[in-house]
Amino acid sequence: MNSAAPRSCFLPDEPWPDDQGNHINAHGGGILHHAGVYYWFGEHKEDGDTAEVGVHVYSSTDLYNWTDRGIALAVVETPGHDIERGCIIERPKVIFNPPTGKFVMWFHLELKGHGRKAARSGVAVSDSPAGPFRYLHSLRPNPGVWPLNVTPAQIAALPEGQKLVGTAFWGSPHPDRAKMNFLGRDFHSGQMAKDMTLFVDDDGAAYHVYSSEENSTLHLARLSADFTTHDGAWTRAFPYLWHEAPALFKHAGRYWMLSSHCTGWNPNTARLSVADSIWGPWRELGNPCTSPAPAGRLGPELTFGGQSTHVLPVHGKPGAFIAMFDTWRPEAHRTGGYLWLPLRFENDRFTLEWLERWDLSVFGA
Ligand code: DGJ
Secondary structure, three states, X not given: OOOOOOOOOEOOOOOOEOOOOOEOOOEEEEXXXXXXXXXXXXXXXXXXXXXXXXXXXXXXOOOOOOEEEEEEXXXXXXXXXOOEOOOEEEEEEEEEEOOOOEEEEXXXXXXXXXXXXXXXXXXXXXXXXXXXXXEEEEEOOOOOOOOOOOOHHHHHOHHHHHOOOOOOOOOOOOHHHHHOOHHHHOOOOOOOOOOEEEXXXXXXXXXXXXXXXXXXXXXXXXXXOOOOOEEEEEEEEOOOOOOEEEEEEEEOOEEEEEEEOOOOOOOOOOEEEEEXXXXXXXXXXXXOEOOOOOOOOOXXXXXXXXXXXXXXXXXXXXXXXXXXXXXXXXXXXXXXXXXXXXXXXXXXXXXXXXXXXXXXXXXXX
């Protein structure tokens, strides 16, 4: 393909050509800012759900124009390997660990041929931001460790929970949910981890935030000093309220989260939440999308067709945040779109309006 003309604006959900003229292939992505450069990591999709190539990375200095930097983490051919071609790799995120000088990637991993039952987290490291990343290991978070906000009743119910070992759940809200102690079921093996993000706090501590307990409950777990595993401090948030697609950011000393409901590839209503401490309590503030349905598009009650994946702080513009959503096209995943909109802070909460075309000047000088 021919290289594309440079862009000077965002065109939400329009095809987004890279420097070669190819639609960017980095779905469920996240962005690392390092030494003046933005790196966009995401799922390289072919037509189906499975990882046939790996995690793709692009770089940019202006956020509009992206250079294809290739495959940051490639799937492998070895049968039985965690990231064997045909596994599922979703929502990769990369953060930098200053003490080790390593870039650390985490992603939701499902093992080849096992559907979505494994619910593991994969970890890879690199000496340079665009990779190549070296696969380290996969894990289930915090085996044998109760959350900081566990209750005596939950600990007492451990034997009941263990009776559920090996059982699967049907993955949506259900009146019998309260009888199903997934926390106890997965206590010894480690908790399930599906849709995920990473967040680095001002003090350098990093957190892994993921949909757990069959997607019914979100967990926030602090990472070890080198960011390659957990350090054992974790909490549950929004018990049995079914959050997916978490994206965390910090503003004016408070922690904010964009997330979604749980409807597979279909769009649903976005959710905004806030907390004074990362450990909670978290408070839901409702749908941040405010403007009416744009012509020919899904409306604010369906996030204009998108599902959150990352909230990007704009470098050098304190308080400026871009909400990044995917528009999934499961019939041809590689054509999925990127719907980026500016977050606006007003009346003590963030809101989102649909914009056909916009640029960074919306955030002021
Ligand atoms: C919704 C999640 O947010 C996506 O990342 C993906 O896992 C789909 N579910 C699969 O149905």
